[in-house]
Amino acid sequence: MVDSVELQQLVDLPLEELVGCHECDMLLRKPQLAAGDRAECPRCGFVLYSHNHQVIRRSLALVLAALLLYIPANFLPIMQINVLGQSSEDTIWSGVLSLYDAGGLLKSIALVVFLCSMVIPLIKLLIQLLVLLSIRLNVGRSYGLLLYRMYHHLREWGMLEVYLMGILVSIVKLIDIASPTLDFGLACFVALLLVQVWLEVTMEPHQIWEALSGEDLHASH
């Protein structure tokens, strides 16, 4: 436990030397991190922030790769099945369409699936691209801040990894009746997912916020 004299010193410190845990509201002196380190809250164990190498450059490469994979992943067939000579194939987009065609309340699920598996992942990638470009080219940082706020609200609503698990479960369910064969779209989808996860790990929010607000102009180097 810290005594009250130390507490008073904490209050008097300038905000730049303090950090607050947004999970439990604990206030502490900001630790200095070397590259590759991360800081955790001593009370609740939440990761406060970490410090990665060359965040902007590495994230830009990843975001471009993800955007290139996005179209084949969503519009190329993921798998095919054969029943008595008739074949049928499935893309992420065709899944949305066939639910929507069923009509009625099912349209609402089609909309949710459309948002979670296609729209939000795309918007997230575009926002990340714009934010990184605005830091890199040093233009429109105030829009960057606004976009990056939107990104944090959308974050958990993009559900590519859950969709992949859904594909696996469907394959297993169909395996006895219809012998499903996997298609190229699935490979693109898995690649998109991997790149996106890698990107989320690389693009450390703390460093992006600081770069966007101009506190650390050298973050991009």
Place this chain on the structure above:
Amino acid sequence: MRAIDAGILICVECHQLNRQVLDSTGQNCTRCGARVHARRTDSLRRTWALLVTAALMYIPANFLPIMTVYSLGKGQPDTIMSGVIELIHYDMVPIALVVFVASILVPTFKLVGLTLLLYSVERHQPLSARQRGWMYRFIEWIGRWSMLDIFVITILVALVNFGSLASIEAGFGAVAFCSVVILTMLAAVTFDPRLIWDNTESDNDHE
């Protein structure tokens, strides 16, 4: 020491520290411009409302068919539970386990867990704050995985589409289930985890 006691507000969006301005009706973050509050407004009441709605939808979600499999003119409705049992009959226990966890265990755990969190914060129950913190983070993280069954239905409806030979249609149970998942995700977002830690230190901060 809590930031709130030092007159410092943490921005919920970018985690920037802001000195609290007294006598102002609303204050925006100096870095990202988001509204900053000491604690999320009406967090408990909003979370309760979402949670109760989710609990109501939980009933049709589990008892109405989520999809109907038509094969040679005969339809066989499937609820969430019967889908899991069917997978076990086909000797696909690992996948049955995944679906059981994602579609039955997780939504139930979220409803019970969030209720427990809300109750413990309101009644100042002496539960370990650290454990409750972990529980909240787990609930927040795992919520999206319940969408699994919805995605499976989407894929099956698109694939199995051979007219009278074989086809699959989604049912109203799927709509109810989808709304449970979304409502509990929203409930986890409106809940302010700092409230868990508040009542370990003082009595009246969560209003």
